[in-house]
Amino acid sequence: MAALNIVKYLSPPMPNVTPDYDGLEYRWRFLTFRPAYFKNEVYFIGAAVLYLTFYFIGKKTNARRANKWFEAHLPLYQAQFSRPANAEGLVSDGNSDFFAFSTGRRALASLHTTFTLRPRHDLLQIAYQFVRGIVELDYIVQDKVDLEFTFRESVGKEGAVPEAVWAIVSKEEMKRLRNDRWDLTFTKTTENNALPSSLVVMSEFADITTNLLKPYGQFQLVQVLSQPAIQPYFLSLSLTDQPRVRPSVPLEPSERHKRLVLSLSLPSGSDAAATLPLVAATFQLVDVISGEGKLPGVRGGLNAALRPETRSKLRKAREDVEKQLREDAQREKKEEEEEEKAAARKKARDERVSKLSAAEQQKVLEREKKRLLRKSQGKVKAR
Template identity: 75%
Template sequence: MASLLAKYLTPPMPQVTPEYDGLEFRWKFLTFRPAYFTNELYFLGAALLYFVVFFVGKKANESRAYKWYEAHLPLYKAQFSRPATAEGLVQDGNSDFFAYSTGRRGLKSLHTVFTLRPRHDLFQLIYQFARGLIELDYKVHDSVELEFTFREPADKDTAVTGCVWAVVAKDEMKQLRASRWDLTFTKTTDHAALPQSLAVMSEFADITSVLFKPYGAFSLPAILSQPDVQPYFRSLSLTDQPRVRPEHPLASSERSKRLILSLRLPPSSSASATLPLVTAAFQLVDIIAGEGKLPGVRGGLHAQLRPETRNKLKKIRDEVEKEIREEAAKEKREEEEEEKAAARKKARDEKLSKLSAAEQQKALDREKKRLLRKSQGKVKMR
């Protein structure tokens, strides 16, 4: 039996004849005739193509990320006492890069996160291309996100009011709404000071009025309206809520107020094209936190909002937290009921296993009658 199986699995020997007159390589007792390895040549070529794509794509991603980081590093150094860790730009895989900055008034930290296309993976590139042909709204591009986390002072009221507000490129809105639960707090409107390609998402118009008004020479709508930066702008959002809806009320240590700037990563040759947007983000941080030298920012966003707006914002958050707490409590009760039902069933099964076959049948018949009466009672109540 084993010999038959081995014979079946052994590939047939190549037909080597003395009449072979093709290309041949000989070395001592070894002979290599390429004409017999046509399929292997295709496999070798495919493997070589994959490795070429891998190394070229890997280098291309590294170049785009490092060029952008180097172009913006002087600004980071001017803004932070510790603009980067000892490692600088940290690479995670071949398409994700990270940088961490800290040491600035009003801010706890800045996380800079690069998410690039998988240029090193030929199969993922083919998948993305095919999906783009099927789903017209599916878009994949290189992006960089700057997440500013505000510092919460312990000895006084915060200058950063808890709210959700954003300016979003309209072609990014569908994807952003699907991935950001916090933006469900807002209403979407156009704004006369912005180009038609951008929209405002805000809980109250009062927040937009404060953030859009000029502060000396600084005007956020004017910067967002510059034609040179519009191709790279995706969204700018101020939020005090998590991106994903929490399953239970968050403790104060789990909460944070953040300004998030999301950009399309420019090509390496134009790495500094997004400098005006990043500079504007730092200035907006000062306006929100009430820091810096811009005129009219004293007290921050909290002091500039109307008292009724602050009260409404607080009321909304209290209602959402109450709803989350009630849902968490309901889910916990359901889990406890399921555990109790499972424990009762286990005890009942153990009791039945100790009875004789006839007694087990009688017990099962009683259980069926009980369940039938219970179901009939529910029908009558309806």
């Protein structure tokens, strides 16, 4: 009976269908449709149509923007890699994330090209981003493409690629990177007169910056970054051997990789080739760091070009970080063990007290209150 009442309460009222209805009416066999009885439904259907239209247009727009950029850079990928991309081209992960995997090049294990676009297919998310952008002035949402070059050389062995952290970053991007990337906390931020005023250098040691910004034959990274056509799209270029997120324990060498990461703001479809010179220059920078290719002065790679004291300081910095991570992990483990012991003691005490009579339980509680009071008074006096 109660179930029937609930169903009756939830059921919408029956429309008032009267025989003297003289409005618009559609009949087909035994079916009759009278639009005048449907008022709110029009708004619901309109909202659904709007959302679906927004979804399909946004989905298509994101796919088109990502593919335009990738198609403009694909000839360069084909010239650099024996396997420049998947057989199907870009692979989508949802409607705003796309990626490509490239491999088969000297000095590199792989290149991951990852597109992170605005959720144009989701009207609610777009509205949220718009409102948040009004409230938080430093909140910026943009289409991005990240190129993560992973060196073939493993961590833990003295080779051509140093275990170091270095980056050139747009000033507008610097605050976000400081918050999002733990590896860049290894660095110090400085201005460099050779670079445009909109860029800063984040480096562990000046020796690394000097060797990466100097010319190698016809290749000059500073010259490429100074091109006005590239600057609106450049976000960051970083060399790193550390993870993006601070690990809870020191990582084994096999769990870390030496990487060069180029982050760009994605150009519009009509200007997709604007970043092509910078991407081509990044491949040359890979050769400079790894000591490969035909550029003059790169033999032995970046590690061989660094001063011995710089290499020693880099090793010492990593030893100190690993020591700090190990100490933090041991301290957290000790705190967890103490909490578990305290919880076990409390459980045993509660079980013991629960077996006592009501009068004895009251005495135990009073003794506990007095003990806590003396303890709190002692802390006040100590202050």
